[in-house]
Amino acid sequence: MLEKLTGTFSDIVRRIGGKSQITEKNIEDAVEEIKMALLEADVNLRVVRRFVNATIEEAKGEKVLRSVDPGQQFVKIVHDRMVALLGDERQDLRLKGPDTQSVILFLGLQGSGKTTSAAKLAARLKKDGRKPLLAACDLVRPAAVEQLRVLGEKAGVPVYHEETKDALKVAKNALVHAKKNGFDTLIVDTAGRLQVDEAMVGEIVAIKKALQPVETILVADSMTGQNAVDIAKTFDEKVELSGVILTKFDSDARGGAALSLRSITGKPILFVGVGEHLEDFEPFYPDRLAGRILGMGDIVSLVEKAQETIDIEEAAELQKKMAKETFSLQDMLEQLERVGKMGSLRAMLEMIPGMAGQISEQDLDISALKSQKAIIQSMTKKERSNHLIIGPSRRKRIARGSGTSVGEVNKLLKQFEKTRQTMRKMAKNKGMAAKMMGMGGF
Ligand SMILES: Nc1nc2c(ncn2[C@@H]2O[C@H](COP(=O)(O)OP(=O)(O)OP(=O)(O)O)[C@@H](O)[C@H]2O)c(=O)[nH]1
Numbered sequence: 001m002l003e004k005l006t007g008t009f010s011d012i013v014r015r016i017g018g019k020s021q022i023t024e025k026n027i028e029d030a031v032e033e034i035k036m037a038l039l040e041a042d043v044n045l046r047v048v049r050r051f052v053n054a055t056i057e058e059a060k061g062e063k064v065l066r067s068v069d070p071g072q073q074f075v076k077i078v079h080d081r082m083v084a085l086l087g088d089e090r091q092d093l094r095l096k097g098p099d100t101q102s103v104i105l106f107l108g109l110q111g112s113g114k115t116t117s118a119a120k121l122a123a124r125l126k127k128d129g130r131k132p133l134l135a136a137c138d139l140v141r142p143a144a145v146e147q148l149r150v151l152g153e154k155a156g157v158p159v160y161h162e163e164t165k166d167a168l169k170v171a172k173n174a175l176v177h178a179k180k181n182g183f184d185t186l187i188v189d190t191a192g193r194l195q196v197d198e199a200m201v202g203e204i205v206a207i208k209k210a211l212q213p214v215e216t217i218l219v220a221d222s223m224t225g226q227n228a229v230d231i232a233k234t235f236d237e238k239v240e241l242s243g244v245i246l247t248k249f250d251s252d253a254r255g256g257a258a259l260s261l262r263s264i265t266g267k268p269i270l271f272v273g274v275g276e277h278l279e280d281f282e283p284f285y286p287d288r289l290a291g292r293i294l295g296m297g298d299i300v301s302l303v304e305k306a307q308e309t310i311d312i313e314e315a316a317e318l319q320k321k322m323a324k325e326t327f328s329l330q331d332m333l334e335q336l337e338r339v340g341k342m343g344s345l346r347a348m349l350e351m352i353p354g355m356a357g358q359i360s361e362q363d364l365d366i367s368a369l370k371s372q373k374a375i376i377q378s379m380t381k382k383e384r385s386n387h388l389i390i391g392p393s394r395r396k397r398i399a400r401g402s403g404t405s406v407g408e409v410n411k412l413l414k415q416f417e418k419t420r421q422t423m424r425k426m427a428k429n430k431g432m433a434a435k436m437m438g439m440g441g442f
């Protein structure tokens with residue numbers, strides 16, 4: 001998602017960030033480039049104008065041009081504007097305490113990802129120690145109840161359902177059931193329609209009135225384009241939303257429309273969906289995404305994600321290795337093995353400072369993962385810890401052992417070298433990254 005935007009921004013940050021002297025013309029040119037990139041990424045025109053005007057106004061002052069490090073000052077302004085565009089502070093779910101039921105109502109157009117996101121959120125809340133119950137209130141699409149039942153089972157969260165066509169009745173009964181059985185959070189999945197229509201709105205309004213949810217969440221597909229903004233506005237007028245979940249953030253659509261949602265509707269983005277699996281779900285942090293877009297990476301999310309799937313000690317170990325440049329083929333093998341568990345590879349890599357916008361499709365050939373693993377597995381311990389000893393005859397043996405070709409072995413070793421180089425660069429750029437992340441005290 002947002003690769004192109006990230007590419008342009010990282011480029012500007014690299015170019016301007018290091019300059020010890022900049023002119024008004026530099027700023028104008030950079031802002032013009034930013035404007036084009038935002039428009040190209042499909043960010044709403046009004047949002048772009050606001051962003052550009054605010055940035056120019058702030059950046060052209062004496063304070064920036066005459067400061068000791070004007071390049072970095074400028075980058076900080078762009079960063080802060082981006083954070084503001086995305087919604088400033090992270091907004092958490094407003095759940096009530098454990099002894100009162102909190103209801104979360106999901107709504108959105110057909111296929112936007114409501115059912116999947118409901119199950120993802122349920123899994124997440126369960127992990128956090130809550131006791132969620134899912135309510136199957138999509139009684140329009142024939143297979144909807146069954147879909148939620150299957151997902152609920154995967155998440156280890158029970159699903160309340162009934163044989164009826166009356167969604168309001170199921171919603172009310174689900175709440176009674178939740179109260180009786182000590183479920184503290186009720187997540188209600190509802191039916192989607194191709195467009196916002198009276199029947200759908202009527203049903204949602206009735207459910208909302210009966211259940212008094214703490215959150216009324218619009219699930220929006222980030223690939224929808226500018227239309228998404230209008231949809232959100234209409235839903236908000238009719239049902240009053242409290243927040244948004246953006247799905248399919250892993251797609252390579254331009255995605256700017258989704259980023260405009262917050263500015264236009266004023267509703268916070270609560271989570272983003274980054275894949276089809278239950279764990280492909282992340283809390284939305286405006287500052288971290290801004291950092292990612294500006295190519296400054298998002299080590300915090302990366303480490304958190306790693307901690308969810310790897311244990312904490314392993315994650316700390318990996319960080320140390322990255323810093324000390326002792327990352328070996330054995331480490332790479334372990335990484336490859338975890339990739340499946342961690343969800344979208346691209347999403348993960350883009351969190352690494354300096355990697356954003358630099359990853360090509362070729363680097364991400366997921367189907368190649370298996371043969372890459374086989375290649376490393378065919379190496380001896382010694383070879384895994386020191387790749388420099390792997391000469392032509394060893395390469396031949398490894399290719400044979402792994403059922404691949406010498407070409408593929410060469411490619412893997414090259415890729416490994418590239419990864420190490422990026423890590424080395426990262427370690428060098430750490431000063432700048434740390435400064436950007438700790439902003440504020442500038
Ligand atoms: N790649 C990706 N796919 C997603 C994501 N969220 C949902 N999907 C997929 O999108 C499709 C539709 O998701 P659903 O959860 O069924 O959407 P829905 O809004 O409940 O659809 P209806 O109930 O028919 O209105 C499914 O194939 C999901 O696997 C996401 O974040 N990333």
Ligand SMILES: [Mg+2]
Binds near residue numbers: 115
């Ligand atoms: Mg559904």
